[in-house]
Amino acid sequence: MVMDGSGGTLSEIYQSAKKILLRTRDGLERLERLEYSTSTAGMDTELAFAVKKDITQIQSLCAEMDRLIAAKPQRDLWKRKVEQIAEEAESLRESLDKYNFRNQKRMTEARERAELLGRANGDSAHILRIFDEEAQAMQSVRNSSRELENANALGESILSSIHGQRERLKGAQRKALDIINTVGISTTVLRLIERRHRVDQWIKYAGMLFTIIFLFAFIFWRR
Numbered sequence: 001m002v003m004d005g006s007g008g009t010l011s012e013i014y015q016s017a018k019k020i021l022l023r024t025r026d027g028l029e030r031l032e033r034l035e036y037s038t039s040t041a042g043m044d045t046e047l048a049f050a051v052k053k054d055i056t057q058i059q060s061l062c063a064e065m066d067r068l069i070a071a072k073p074q075r076d077l078w079k080r081k082v083e084q085i086a087e088e089a090e091s092l093r094e095s096l097d098k099y100n101f102r103n104q105k106r107m108t109e110a111r112e113r114a115e116l117l118g119r120a121n122g123d124s125a126h127i128l129r130i131f132d133e134e135a136q137a138m139q140s141v142r143n144s145s146r147e148l149e150n151a152n153a154l155g156e157s158i159l160s161s162i163h164g165q166r167e168r169l170k171g172a173q174r175k176a177l178d179i180i181n182t183v184g185i186s187t188t189v190l191r192l193i194e195r196r197h198r199v200d201q202w203i204k205y206a207g208m209l210f211t212i213i214f215l216f217a218f219i220f221w222r223r
Helices: 010-034 043-069 075-122 124-222
Strands: none
Touching: 010 043, 010 075, 043 075
8 A cells, every 4th residue: 555654554654643533622622611601711722722733734635645645556436535624624714713812802702891990990089079979960860750641641642631511512512413403303304294284274164165065056056
């Protein structure tokens, strides 16, 4: 078989890369667990350096395997295997970079907080006075808000009372209009009845007169 520069075969280098890959993945998981732990300060830096070193070694082994693949009969199969190792190593490197970025950001924020606390301890009376003024301002705002709410509630109560009185006035107005309309209808009906009664009387008198004239005419004709 073809040997690498250190005397290992392609299969041996591949197994070594797989072993280091597992160790690197385990180390990165430990880093993520230690990220927010305060009882293990200092351990994460050492572990991050070891993980970075393993990733670099994996990438070096992948480069060596690429060189040895050309002499292998199953080049495509070995090429896919090496590419998989290289992709996993690259993914672990990106995760490590993200961890280092978060760690650096966390250290910067801790330093800024320490600086702020240092300035606060040097001028605590001024800060307390500012807090007291802000508290008074907030209390004044709350009092004003409470007064506005009370005034709003009183206004709503007055508007509700006026609305109720207006509805009652409308109801009384509708009843009065109904009564007026009813009286008007009744008067009209009485006038119609009276007019009909007069017409009936005229019809009755005309019928009686016609009957009398007819009788006289009949008697006169019989003679």
